[in-house]
């Protein structure tokens with residue numbers, strides 16, 4: 823999915839992150855809390871997600887507030903990752919400028935030697951959950967008369983509205 827956040831300079835930014843969980847509470851992904859997205863979410867917890875299925879002519883857009891998942895959830899997911907991914911979470915200072923790939927390779931070797939087969943979850947790495955307050959479903963139809971249905975949280979339920987395409 824594409825994740826959009828907004829920095830303190832009010833400039834939006836997007837990146838792709840995989841969905842790693844979803845339930846009635848929201849949609850979860852995992853990342854580096856010190857990355858650009860992490861810093862932007864620390865300053866402004868509102869974000870937007872987008873999915874596009876070209877063949878189905880469908881788009882889902884989701885907006886809401888983002889919170890960190892519990893340490894237990896982050897630990898459980900981290901433990902399920904392959905070893906090189908767990909080392910990679912230590913080795914990559916995500917979103918920072920680095921002089922060359924050598925930094926990554928050197929870091930991976932260093933943390934690999936330090937943690938061997940059991941790297942702990944880095945304190946700067948974990949999950950976020952977007953708690954949706956708005957969903958929008960777009961379905962392509964003939965003659966550009968597409969369907970757009972928007973669900974907005976209102977009180978205890980959801981307000982359903984049709985938008986012009």
Ligand SMILES: Cc1cc2nc3c(=O)[nH]c(=O)nc-3n(C[C@H](O)[C@H](O)[C@H](O)COP(=O)(O)O)c2cc1C
Nearest residue numbers: 836837838839840852853854857858859860916917
């Ligand atoms: C298929 C795919 C999977 C990715 N998985 C993740 C992920 O699980 N977590 C993550 O932080 N970045 C992931 N990335 C990298 C992000 O798109 C992005 O480059 C990175 O998170 C840094 O973004 P930022 O500088 O805006 O914070 C993935 C990218 C692609 C294309």
